[in-house]
Amino acid sequence: MARGFRQKIRQKDTDSSGFGTNASGRFINKDGLPNVRRKGVNVFNRLSWYHTMLNLSTFRFLSYLVVAYILVNIIFALIYYSIGVQHLTGIDKSDPVNEFIDVFFFSSQTFTTVGYGRIAPVGFLASLVATFEAFLGLLTFAIATGLFYGRFSRPRAYLRFSDIALISPFQNTNALMFRLAPYKNNALTDADVIVSAAIEVIEDGVAKSNFYRLETRLNKINTLALNWTVVHIIDENSPFNGFSEEDFKNTDIEIIVQVRAFDEVFSNTVVQRSSYVTREIIYGAKFVPMYYPNKDSQSTILDLDKINEYQQVDLPVLAEEKG
Amino acid sequence: MARGFRQKIRQKDTDSSGFGTNASGRFINKDGLPNVRRKGVNVFNRLSWYHTMLNLSTFRFLSYLVVAYILVNIIFALIYYSIGVQHLTGIDKSDPVNEFIDVFFFSSQTFTTVGYGRIAPVGFLASLVATFEAFLGLLTFAIATGLFYGRFSRPRAYLRFSDIALISPFQNTNALMFRLAPYKNNALTDADVIVSAAIEVIEDGVAKSNFYRLETRLNKINTLALNWTVVHIIDENSPFNGFSEEDFKNTDIEIIVQVRAFDEVFSNTVVQRSSYVTREIIYGAKFVPMYYPNKDSQSTILDLDKINEYQQVDLPVLAEEKG
Amino acid sequence: MARGFRQKIRQKDTDSSGFGTNASGRFINKDGLPNVRRKGVNVFNRLSWYHTMLNLSTFRFLSYLVVAYILVNIIFALIYYSIGVQHLTGIDKSDPVNEFIDVFFFSSQTFTTVGYGRIAPVGFLASLVATFEAFLGLLTFAIATGLFYGRFSRPRAYLRFSDIALISPFQNTNALMFRLAPYKNNALTDADVIVSAAIEVIEDGVAKSNFYRLETRLNKINTLALNWTVVHIIDENSPFNGFSEEDFKNTDIEIIVQVRAFDEVFSNTVVQRSSYVTREIIYGAKFVPMYYPNKDSQSTILDLDKINEYQQVDLPVLAEEKG
């Protein structure tokens, strides 16, 4: 909870944050999604299954497809079996298990439209069901095609943020710094960053969050190919002006970051968000450089493993803190 | 129809509304589409069948696909039948009905390319038709693939608007309020709202609609994760300045709302519109909060079922009304 | 060619038109594409076949698909035939023509993957070719799927422009007017228009085109559901200031129009262009209204067939012309 620090707040941005002053817990999760749960309405209306399928991990997505494939074939096998195996040619009728196995494989050969014909429907009902199973199979693969395309064509920034933000010395004062770098072979240009801070304060005995826009030294860069160290100078315009190490440790702070850039391959704007809370802010440290020239000095190497590397430094004693 | 209220109109926005002053009925339907019907041109030129297919409900869309599938197979079955069943191997020739049934199933096995081969074409004509049916089948499923993808990848805001707008007390004066909330697991950022009002007046004995842009206290929020209560303060810049309860009841009013936001999953701008007419505006009421902290205070719950909940309140007696 | 009119040109926009002052003929064709032909480079490098396929009419696109399908099957039939029909089971070997016909159908059954199996490959070579034909078939339909989707998901404005522009009376002076209307069931919002004029003049005995941006009374409307009459007032800021009927008839003029709007179904910006040349500008006429209330006055009817309807009117005698 918040406590009495010397707060000289200007330009509160609370209203336009979109979060109420009494929303609870972290606002933005580390993965960039808001920490809000919805209830009411029907759960099926509340879920966009397309958004859900796009956000699944590749492994889970493929597992769901395989499980659905097996289930569908079991269901159709049961239908064919109840219609009667005598309406399918080429079934191994040695015992009921073998019958069911052959019916299952007939179903899969129909659903995938492979249709060898060794097993084939002959009666009206079996043929009718097969007619719809083949149709359903094609529609299912039509949907799967869309899902695959939706998943891998989804524009994403592929940015890695440093896990921690630092309070570092910067030009005779302090600055809040964190950094980010593109980690894939995508080409980002015209990147900009918006940083805001939610700081919990006690007003009239009630804890509430105030939101502030944090100015950054650069909020736009042309080519996002190397790492970008975002610098918020802690001067009289910063809500952190006059914060001591103790204040940073004992105040509930959340730094919310939104990066927007243009991806040249997707020809689309991509956005990625992240946040830093109190325990992820390190006082008195600076980042270690993470890029260096290649041996032949003809290109630059960006070492992504160094993104979280920092070293402890002394911060300058500022006039205000001395006073 | 409109009547004589104390109207102090500034900044009419009539021309840029896109609606003429003598258009009739509601301008924007509750679902956000304009209340305009087109005639002339050929009806086929006037319909974008792709827009139509995207706007169908899932149930109707799937029904259309199934009906089309059956119709296509009946048509091809008739063609094969008229060519002669002797050009198909494996046909059950016990009677004409069975012949037709088998020909129908042969058609479906060709159209879906399942091609068991129990029934197969042998003559030139039957083979030729089958050649084109298989081709047509694949093209059809190519189109279906596109339609499925178009339907579920279509960027949508998934916003729920309150059914009613309220005239509520706000900071010593009145305000027109309505609210909206995202109801699916999509992530919206950088939302803005544009609100305008169409108010019917009698000028020279003729009823016509004037359009006004309504200023809102906030027209932009960063993260649209909780509900957003849009507030139009009724002060001297509002066309509703000095409106009494009677005026709100007896004037033909339409509040037109457009919300625009950035969906992070689609990486696309999404837009949703709605409108409120006279009978959907409630005088002297305020909304009940619809979000609250989770039990552990570590996240926030948004209860979508409460979006229309309000309670009656007294409105402040304003100087102007008193005077 | 141009001649001596009283030209009071301000703000020439020639450089940023993108057309040189000595480009020839119409700049923008009626369909909105620039009237430029490219040569050099390889013709295959100069054509984006995807753009080409998207711009084909539906009839030609489908025809190309059918022709390609037949050609591919003829080519593969020739390959199978030269390998030898003895490597395919089930072939009708009564005479070479029947052999070729059966080989052709085998090819089509492989390419579409229908694979009845009545005809099937048995030798190594025939099986190998069939292996690749089936693979090629699937890739071809993969490409066709993309083309279909690309064609019908391509965001388009679906605007109809009036064929003619008018010089009409407007608020004590004259104005150049043309109109446009959406003719499909798409929903356009936030439309804006940019109008420019290319006027040919003789400078130092050489004909060249000057470009001017034309101001319009409204350049933005909120909802593009009815028709939009774009009005350029001919005042002292217009390059047509002081133009007589003769001047309009005898000067080489091209009015270039670009409309941009947001389509809510595609969630995308759409653009459409058109142009009016000298012979498409009518002096002394005004448009007839093209929308009216429905019988029950509950909605508005837009009659697209009236878009070109106008009536002759007298233009006001302007001070400048009198002087």
Next chain:
Amino acid sequence: MARGFRQKIRQKDTDSSGFGTNASGRFINKDGLPNVRRKGVNVFNRLSWYHTMLNLSTFRFLSYLVVAYILVNIIFALIYYSIGVQHLTGIDKSDPVNEFIDVFFFSSQTFTTVGYGRIAPVGFLASLVATFEAFLGLLTFAIATGLFYGRFSRPRAYLRFSDIALISPFQNTNALMFRLAPYKNNALTDADVIVSAAIEVIEDGVAKSNFYRLETRLNKINTLALNWTVVHIIDENSPFNGFSEEDFKNTDIEIIVQVRAFDEVFSNTVVQRSSYVTREIIYGAKFVPMYYPNKDSQSTILDLDKINEYQQVDLPVLAEEKG
């Protein structure tokens, strides 16, 4: 390396370039991608395979597909073979090689779902593997469909840049010029250009790059149908002010160009970048025109082969150089 030229630098743009001052080698490669290599993280995490597949040449992309198809069939053939050829009907069992060949073709007929049925699975294991191979085949072609669509629907500017930039006379002074032209049948509008220069200087004995934004005479044109010659006038606001021919030859310069336009077919913004280094800048030359009227003067011809054509010219002796 850089040397002592009379440098009057204003408005350094170094910070927002996104490149550090001590990055090495060319910043932007001729193809527009940054000259940066990444290390760290897992190589699979560092590669977006979708971006990779989209950037492959058509030939390599198709080759990869064919190779993958053959490999998959070999793997499945080995599985079927180890299960035992007795579980497949119709296999040529004359010798092991023929057995393997038939198993391979059975695999391909399953993977493509052509399924003639001449060879068909009969046992449990063989049927099970075939069930999954057909499923895998359909998913693979679903992915291939997405890749094809992603490849050809990817919005691209299709601009050709001149290989060289020139220092040309322009209105009593010098200017840096290069030109670009669309070379495909795409329609680009609202094009803008951003040009910056990286100039290497020695500061305190250390070579570092300073970045400057270069002003251009026009940075926006309406229709990009003909070629566009971008002109940066070398006046007192240019970092090249006072540069002699020697300076241009001996200084490490990189001109970085970014063009952005709206493609009307894709309805999307497209971006293309390029760069010119010291050896690609020619002092004292001007471009030869590359478009001319058609024979009938009714349209304009753009000759793309002339994009690099220039002729030597004398540059004006400038006051500063004289002084």
